[in-house]
Amino acid sequence: MEIIAYGVLTDELPLLESAFRESFPGSLPLRCLDLDLDRYTAPTAAGYEIVLSSVNDTLDAEVLGALADGGTRMIAQRSTGYNNIDLHAAEQLNLTVARVSYYSPYSVAEFAWALALAVNRRIVRATVRAHEFDFRLDGLLGRDFHGRTVGVLGTGKIGAVFARIAHGFGMRLLGCDVAENPECRALGMTYVDRNELFAEADLISLHLPLLPDTRHVVDVVDVAALATMKDDAILINSSRGGLIDTDALVDALRAGRLDGVGLDVYEEEAGLFHLDKSLEVMTDDTLARLMTFRNVVVTSHQAYFTRDALDQIITATVQNIRDHLAGRSGDNTLVRPGPHRW
Incomplete structure (x- = not known):
């Protein structure tokens, strides 16, 4: 199983990669892209079980359908807001969706x-x-x-x-x-x-x-x-x-x-x-x-962009993935996990 992350910023990249190496050593390879996720870039997620999304990604029914068809089972949003995600479509597609409910x-x-x-x-x-x-x-x-x-x-x-x-x-x-x-x-x-x-x-x-x-x-x-x-x-x-x-x-x-x-x-x-x-x-x-x-x-949506906040966002994202792999819902779960395919 592999993970792909979209909208990863330059200063965020080393923090994200380091956290995933420590949390999932050798078991969950992480691929980071600076692309936003939308209908045009969704095919790049084919074969990735878990997608890490950002607030600027488009996760409507069409995109979620493409992700599910490609084998994605979880969307882990790296933000508090989730108005960009069609939760009803995610539920119909049996996709787990989680967010970060708290950071600095x-x-x-x-x-x-x-x-x-x-x-x-x-x-x-x-x-x-x-x-x-x-x-x-x-x-x-x-x-x-x-x-x-x-x-x-x-x-x-x-x-x-x-x-x-x-x-x-x-x-x-x-x-x-x-x-x-x-x-x-x-x-x-x-x-x-x-x-x-x-x-x-x-x-x-x-x-x-x-x-x-x-x-x-x-x-x-x-x-x-x-x-x-x-x-x-x-x-x-x-x-x-x-x-x-x-x-x-x-x-x-x-x-x-x-x-x-x-x-x-x-x-x-x-x-x-x-x-x-x-x-x-x-x-x-x-x-x-x-x-x-x-x-x-x-300014360009940077109010959250401190080392403290990023550390908390990444820590919560890691925990969301652990919860999903364990088949449980956490405080950050928006759509409950369905049966695993692996």
Whole structure:
């Protein structure tokens, strides 16, 4: 039995290979590819019992069917999110599916704050100028976060860490979630509905999973979102790109609204993020337009990308495989294992 991994990043490769050598010495050969998994690359998985997928892979019914036909019996997703996997199709095909339900919340929360500070203090623009020996301060005016209001949409593990950092800045905390987090309450957070959060917050950070109910939670149709934000509010998204209607966001920016935006994710990032597109024509008009705004900072889905988080992701992935081989379900199992073929 062999394992194939897709979307493996350069810095991830040695960590992944080392962990699998130690965990499965000589028994489970691992092949790592930097390709994303989709309908075109699925044939490369033929003969591999276990597929390690990433969040940018496409695992719809067609791709899963091709994998099952090629002998794959398990999908081990190396991320918390799994909205890219058709779980119903996987169940029908008798495929085991597991994810990583937990990794360092500090990695994402700290990066969200890095985006917020970069946007507020115009760090990117200042750095570009400095490299050209232009040391003027024109256009670099920011604001103190201290004493201002932060709105945290989604107060789970990552949102709670983000709120704790905000508390350290001395900010007023507003939260919105289906369930209140006692840890956030202890920080002095006031829970409000989305309308009030969007209307009152100077800084808004999104920490929600991407579900049918949360898709485009930020748009211009919903009166609780872009239409009611303060004109000088800052919007940060380090969770899932689909939480924001990007076309609506571009319209708001063109109208001169919002002080700045920091995005580590984009709703159409598959096939773009984690890849070098510098020598190609950018055919995504929305993303190209978004990148023209000087008050927008875009990074390539790297908030999770710390050594600590990768170690935890790889450790959980190894355990998911062990659970599957033992014929048991673990805490990370999304689709229960079926009968083994080996």
